[in-house]
Amino acid sequence: MFDENNLKEPEVMLSDCPVCGSKKTLEVKNITENIPYFGDILETSVYCTNCGYQESDNISLEQNDPSRYTLTISGDKLSTRVAKSQTATISIPELGIKVEPGPKSQGYVSNVEGILSRFEEAVIRAIRLEGENIDEDVRENALNIIELITNIKMGELETVMILEDPFGNSVIDDEDATRETLTPEEASLLKTGFTTIDQEED
Ligand SMILES: [Zn+2]
Missing domain, CATH: 2.60.120.1040 (ZPR1, A/B domain)
Structure with missing residues (x-):
């Protein structure tokens, strides 16, 4: 096993780009990471191979007491x-x-x-x-x-x-x-x- 650090290649899905309108050029990656203090975080990033549009967003999957x-x-x-x-x-x-x-x-x-x-x-x-x-x-x-x-x-x-x-x-x-x-x-x-x-x- 090469997989010592338990790193997984994120799955890439192809979607239509909301900016340039090209079909199936938008790469959508979802990665779940466990980050100290924050717990499990879902990071979603998108990148359009046609126009270069990119965006990423982190969403915490944990909810604790306020x-x-x-x-x-x-x-x-x-x-x-x-x-x-x-x-x-x-x-x-x-x-x-x-x-x-x-x-x-x-x-x-x-x-x-x-x-x-x-x-x-x-x-x-x-x-x-x-x-x-x-x-x-x-x-x-x-x-x-x-x-x-x-x-x-x-x-x-x-x-x-x-x-x-x-x-x-x-x-x-x-x-x-x-x-x-x-x-x-x-x-x-x-x-x-x-x-x-x-x-x-x-
Ligand atoms: Zn685009």
């Missing part, structure tokens, strides 16, 4: 592992930062420092997007957030990071982190990033 992790972060927690699934919300209330899942959200495994850097980059991107016409208050607030993030990284500021996931597939992997199970009401208030269609009765 959870909230809370950790006081400071300089000595920068390397703490954080696994954020595509349905998780991360917030740092003291900085007024909250990142909710959107339709294009991806799961990733990083650490506290990596999360802080992502926040920093997002704030910088937002300032750039506003350009020269940026509101003075908005600019000041953004620069203040960047300064506070720097203070946390330098170990000069302690603050609380919260990771909430209605499907319980996210973890702050630190012995000092608190894990709570959310009530169904609390979980229902969280965004999932999935497109939902509201049904109105009338």
Whole structure:
């Protein structure tokens, strides 16, 4: 057996391309992978051999109790592992930062420092997007957030990071982190990033 790592070649199905309309040129691959922290993930990718259109999507196959992790972060927690699934919300209330899942959200495994850097980059991107016409208050607030993030990284500021996931597939992997199970009401208030269609009765 060559198959030491139990790697399987994904099955490829051919479908019609939604972009160029060619028949049977779209290669559709489904791979199920077991990823640490996230459990079984179904990765679907498509590629059109005619026009080059490609897209991939990860869907978690596991559903656990809705959870909230809370950790006081400071300089000595920068390397703490954080696994954020595509349905998780991360917030740092003291900085007024909250990142909710959107339709294009991806799961990733990083650490506290990596999360802080992502926040920093997002704030910088937002300032750039506003350009020269940026509101003075908005600019000041953004620069203040960047300064506070720097203070946390330098170990000069302690603050609380919260990771909430209605499907319980996210973890702050630190012995000092608190894990709570959310009530169904609390979980229902969280965004999932999935497109939902509201049904109105009338
Ligand atoms: Zn195509």
